[in-house]
Amino acid sequence: MDFSVSAELADLTRGVAKVLAPFGGAYYGEHARDREPCAEAWTALGDAGFIGVNIPEEYGGGGAGMLELALVTEESAAQGVPLLLLLVSSAICAEVISTFGSTAQKERWLPALADGRSKMSFAITEPDAGSNTHEISTNAVRDGDGWLLNGSKYYISGVDEADAILVVARTGRDAEGKPLMSLFVVPTDAAGLERSRIEMDIALPEKQFTLFFGDVRLPADALIGEEGNGFQQVFHGLNPERITGAALLVGIARYALGRAAAYAREREVWGVAIGTHQGLSHPLAKASMETELAALMMRKAAWLHDNGLPAGEASNTAKYAAAEAALNAIDAAIQTHGGNGLAHEYGLMPYWGMARLLRIAPVSREMILNFIAQHSLKLPRSY
Template structure:
């Protein structure tokens, strides 16, 4: 890793910031309050080549790596316009299809993912499985030259905005372990037999959540991604990038709310001096700043490891943990700095708090990260 300023990365940050500044935090908060997708920003970033910056050039992408995608994610969030679906469409789906997809799948989906004209979201979570992916109950069984998909998924983001869903399903059982053999399928969002039910949440976000019911959804054989039964390994090609971009999103949120809180603390006066003069305010913001910067370093390391083809699971989990904690603490400090105004719609902080709080749970909750580190980094006995 290089710690000196990379001119290309600085130029990328500026270009993304310039686009996002044309929309701004007020625009984002209004969309979040109305639960309306941020489609215009997505399409603008896509038109300039930033949505698919990590997709190979031969498929219309930027040919860069996860490091560059993480910069796009972070910088857009730092300008007050976080894009949650970058974590699924650009990080998970694009990475998985680019790595394991057939030539036909790559030719059909990657150019649309690259220019922002299409989205492929991701469906793994189930009501009764949670973090235990081995116990997924959604099944895909062969029927002649087709697959028949049956089951349920929930908390699936952005289905209303997507053309297709990358679905994880059980296609068999490992006789030795009893665990499910998993496979990946691309399912059109308008496929017959697919029922999409909005799942209301109280978090103020522009992105909607859905419960999905697959009632004997028939898929052509060419909708299988990669190798049958090898889905879990293929999924992890996307889950590490999802953790890394999730961390980048949190770093960006932290940067945005701290910038807003610092500006407020420099101008708001109560006892004849700006409130930022008082250590009760300044120390909380300084502590949050340190934590956000530390998380940014871990996020950069995780992205670098991934791009080098080196094991990135430990770093990805640590980055996601650190960044979510830092973003939540930074947002809380920003709200506290604003006092009662921290809860006012005019100042628009609560949507960022809600998103940071969500990312403390998803895409993997902090407790499962701690389990991972305890077991894999410290060699402690498995606890679950």
């Protein structure tokens, strides 16, 4: 096992830090509170070649792997600008199209995803299905040479920023009556597609939507890969989503701990810096250790994915550990700041909102525990 950081990876993280240095926490906090996308930061990362670092070179990407995309995601968050659509557009959608898309589909979508000119949302969750993907009711049926799509999706991120949505739909049943799923690329301006914004109390730049598909007509080439093979394709994309989700959370934790440690060194009460007191220093030290442990698991999961090895257990574990670490880090940072931790000026609360969201999504901690109990410990399935 080699735990050293190569010169190439060190250059990558330094490059991301340099690009995002002009933005930082004040920029992110303003956009989060205004519910406006961090478009300038996204464009800057895209222009520098970081958005599509995992996309093949022949399609304008960096030709690297999930580890490199995870490090871009982590460092972006560590610089104070966590970008949620890196998990969706770059991790899920780009990975799925790179692996299962036709040459024409790759040529159509990957170059624009690689440089950040286009974004793609991902739609799997439904109001009545929740985490039970076998109960997805959104369906696509053959309509001449194309498809007719009907149904609804729930809590879909960034639709207002995207040019298209990668939609999971039911396209039939197998001999045992189990649903067969397929993936479709649906333009966000398709006739018959309507969206309704979900108002959120947490401050986030990315908006959430409910989608309604009413007889949305799709051409034959909207189908990604083989009809009925959607589950395999989806799970190839979900591990990258969990890996980059863990990376984003690790970055948030690093940012919060950096802010807290600086404040604890500078703020004096009773003649000494408040960081002198173990009541504040120990929670920060504990959160720092938890962050390092989550980062190690995230890197292991990325390595497994990049080497074509089973990555489900590691990806889920990394996402679980990183969500806990990030929330503990932010809570310790807020407590270190005292009342200032809740003040607009110090800008910690938007990061709490993002971390709290990612403890629930894209997979809840309870479903991760179910996965580990069933697949790692071989316990009876509980659901």
